[in-house]
Amino acid sequence: MxxxxxxxxxxxxxxxxxxxxxxxxxxxxxxxxxxxxxxxxxxxxxxxxxxxxxxxxxxxxxxxxxxxxxxxxxxxxxxxxxxxxxxxxxxxxxxxxxxxxxxxxxxxxxxxxxxxxxxxxxxxxxxxxxxxxxxxxxxxxxxxxxxxxxxxxxxxxxxxxxxxxxxxxxxxxxxxxxxxxxxxxxDVSRSIAGSLNYFERHKKCVHCEIIHFEIEERARIVYENEKFIAFCPYVSRTAFEVRIFPKIHTPEFESSQDDDLALAGDALRAVLRKLYKGLRNPPYNFFIHTAPTSDGMYYGHYHWHIEIIPKTAVWAGFEIGTGIEISTVAPEEAAKFLRKIKI
Ligand SMILES: [Zn+2]
Ligand SMILES: [Zn+2]
Incomplete structure (x- = not known):
């Protein structure tokens, strides 16, 4: 072939x-x-x-x-x-x-x-x-x-x-x-279009706004250190989904300095350890969402992050037919559960 x-x-x-x-x-x-x-x-x-x-x-x-x-x-x-x-x-x-x-x-x-x-x-x-x-x-x-x-x-x-x-x-x-x-x-271009749209309307990064709100509300935070925050997104697509963001606005992952990465590594390891202990080593995918590398394009409104998606369900007819995922655990409950797990 x-x-x-x-x-x-x-x-x-x-x-x-x-x-x-x-x-x-x-x-x-x-x-x-x-x-x-x-x-x-x-x-x-x-x-x-x-x-x-x-x-x-x-x-x-x-x-x-x-x-x-x-x-x-x-x-x-x-x-x-x-x-x-x-x-x-x-x-x-x-x-x-x-x-x-x-x-x-x-x-x-x-x-x-x-x-x-x-x-x-x-x-x-x-x-x-x-x-x-x-x-x-x-x-x-x-x-x-x-x-x-x-x-x-x-x-x-x-x-x-x-x-x-x-x-x-x-x-x-x-x-x-x-x-x-x-x-x-x-998925990246949709996310970039959405953050650009918010930036044009409010002159602020939508991700920074979300981070501030999550820090204030504290209902969905899973882990936090000096420079990074991990929380279950308000619109979690799957049960126990967690996203990790730098607290300081940073469009590009690769521009992270060594001390930033040390704290990103701390947060990534903390969340994965909590999942390992709390859900007994579940299967998961994680990936980095960051600004595209295209020359000449400006992505200053974007904010890099890691998305961790435990495989807690399979896509069936409704999900495939509509793109709407069904999450069986509220993000607030998932965060509460993961927050309590000692690492
Ligand atoms: Zn930002
Ligand atoms: Zn081996």
Whole structure:
């Protein structure tokens, strides 16, 4: 089968779909159940420093670009490695894709980057790490984000983490993924249009306003430190959804300084640990929403954040047919529950 990767745009809604048939060829696809269980540590392909690793962090958070000279030392000390995805949903190309017409329809080639960020310990998900370790994960995201941002065809960089097979993790070993794509995805453009609209009407960032209101009301806060706040959104889409925001207005994730990331890492680890303890290691997805990387566009009204979405329900007929998700636990109750869990 041809390794097809193309972005198709819905001519009615403008939404993109990535058709990536090469992904189905990955072996995990066929032995999903066995590789996602903890028992499969033996033979776990992420256990060792992989030859294709191009960015490595040691336990102290020092960054290395592996060379033959230091590889043996790194094999002992590595904490985190970034590798290209072996079965990419999107492929690298020196030529930027151009929108094409296919009769009535619109498409462009699925060009971009697909990387995997692997931490060393087979069983230590981010919720089980200490704050320093969780911060190294965020620093790795930032390092790759900064590098991919300079790639010519990249319009948006999606950083995400799937935990548990029900949340789409095909490999048990803790890992995150980064996919850089040549279009701005619909969820991001909708969110940006909404925050721009609010900014034009009120001359204020809607996210900053929400943060102030949440701090005042205190009904939905899950965790807070000096620079970051985590709360269950008023309009939670799923039970126990949590969002983490920098308290200071910051449009771009990658502009976060080291001390900001240290507190972001503290908040991320705190929320994931609360979910781990409170809901007994539920499957979840988390991802970063941040300003697109498009040159010449101004996204000063946007405010980067992390969204954590536990897999507490499946989309059924109503959700698929309407886009309205049914959350079975009120965000106020979920926040109250998570707030009380000691970490
Ligand atoms: Zn492993
Ligand atoms: Zn803001």
């Amino acid at each position: 041809k390794n097809l990767s193309e972005l198709r745009q819905d001519i009615i809604t403008g939404e993109w779909v990535l058709i990536a048939t090469g992904r189905a060829m990955r072996p995990q696809f066929f032995r999903k159940k066995s590789v996602t269980t903890e028992a499969s540590r033996k033979g776990c392909s992420f256990e060792a420093l992989l030859p294709e690793a191009f960015l490595v962090f040691d336990k102290k958070g020092e960054i290395y670009h592996p060379t033959p000279k230091i590889i043996n030392e790194l094999k002992k000390n590595w904490f985190l490695q970034t590798v290209p995805n072996k079965y990419p949903a999107i492929r690298e190309s020196a030529i930027c894709p151009v929108p094409e017409k296919r009769g009535l329809y619109e498409m462009m080639e699925g060009v971009g980057f697909h990387e995997v960020v692997i931490t060393r310990d087979h069983k230590k998900s981010i919720g089980l790490m200490n704050s320093g370790e969780a911060t190294i994960v965020l620093r790795a995201y930032r390092a790759r984000f900064e590098a991919l941002k300079d790639e010519e065809c990249v319009e948006y960089i999606s950083v995400f983490h799937n935990h548990g097979s029900e949340a789409g993790a095909s490999v048990f070993h803790p890992h995150s993924q980064i996919i850089a794509i040549p279009v701005i995805p619909q």
